[in-house]
Amino acid sequence: MAKAKSNTRRKKKVLVLVPFPMSGEHLEARREQSVKLDLGPDIEFHYRPTKWAGTNFVGPYDYALGDFTMLEAGLSAQDDGYDAVCIDTMSDSGVAALRAALDIPVIGPGRTTILTAMMLGDKFGMLVMWERWLGLYKKVMDELGVWHKYAGYQSIGVAPDRFSLLGGEEKVIFPKLLAAGKKLIEENGADVIILGSTSMHQAHGFLSENLPVPVISPGPLSYGIAQMLLNVGLKHSRKSYPQPVARSDHYIHTMLEAAAAEAKKGPKLVGAEGLKKKKK
């Protein structure tokens, strides 16, 4: 006798990769992005931070590290039973590499927000905490060739806190963001605004209510797109993201374990921050 078909559809599981090692309240602040979003009962989001990471995402050095650490964090997603992967950074770090390695959809908010903004309006603008984020978008805009649709950016000139995000600073930060958002519309001519980082999600409700153009919060948008792709059974093109001839999972996992162990020995700062400390 044929088995009776179960009426309960399997819940879709999405893995969200967080670009820095973190736990507790910091990870909760990232998780808020999906908790506040009503995507129905058939989908759930699990957050996984990287084993190790650089300190910021402010230049090519950090992008090279980010691609590699995010690749490691997501390599096992399919084997772990996930149906899709989302990347919790506008740099789209690791997206291309994971698309090559995995057969499930991998969604990066950078490419997704820019293309969605272009669907909703004619010219999009970036609202950023500080100017050092601007390099994050260059790679995607170069790849897509959409610079002519970019109205420009407005920055509030505040270094972001990648752990606490905007927590506790709302009274100071929100009005600044609103003023910068208005400038972006009036002076730059943006008709859609993209929040420059997934870490700005806490300001989305306030800005959406107070600005006359659509405001995109990149993280939640990527979750919505993940659900849509799963519903319609679409994923990235294998022609554009060929599979590797040989995967290096074992080496890559071991390398990140070695990195985490080395980092535990204590911070040995080099670069601009290190030089500053030395001078002191």
Next chain:
Amino acid sequence: MAKVLVLVPFAMDRKGVANRRAQLKGVKLGPKIEFDFRPVTAGPQMYMSAHDFAFMDIAIFEAGMDAEKEGYDAVCIDTMSDSGMDALRSVLDIPVISPGKASMLFALTLGNKFGLMAAWEPAAIRTRKFVKSLGLDPFCASVEVYDVPPDYINLMAGKEDKTLPKMLAACKRAVDKGADVMILGSTTMHQAHAYLSEKLPIPVVNPGPLTYKLVETVLAMKLSHSRQPYPKPIVGHQDVIHAMFHKAGELMNSPTLKLKEELAKKKKKRR
């Protein structure tokens, strides 16, 4: 004497490095410059998928990030993908020259449209994306595949008779599509340069040797990359990155680690 470090994108032994070093024969350089070739400690087995690109970027970075401290005056990268170039430029003040973007811009000083060769389809996909991301697609006549899987260590050795005519046919297809300058799509194709230059009616750019001449030029002109698009990291993590690659090198039984040991022993003996 100016000292240039050439970073080779795969882990390899002395023989493999010699094949790469042979590119120096392709260009006449002044007496005041010398080149050391250094393969990465560990990295991907192939270079055909975004999975490999992420790994190679950081592998090349690791191999070159101490170049300035080691006394080098410039760095060259021995791959048309420009892997690791942006990251290295962001930590080094000395010139970092890589052949991908440079050879396309150089080709446009010689003609109006360039053609690029790709060993096989995966390389063509990557190359087309790269050209587009540089905004150079209006100047690219075509990327032509000659369909011989690349051998990153032995290069074309022993396969010249079969490979060279296929490469020539690919170049001719590019010329038919409007290419007036041809670029070898990989530094691993350097052994074909003389043959193709002789048979084709247009200039053929040999990317590896081009970088050696470019590096000599920028050093003479006292130029280096702009800091604006390559800002220094706020925090660096050199020790962690070295630790990762040392571990990977051990696991992979990397020929580069053996090569490093040999060099260290030689140095000791000399002392």
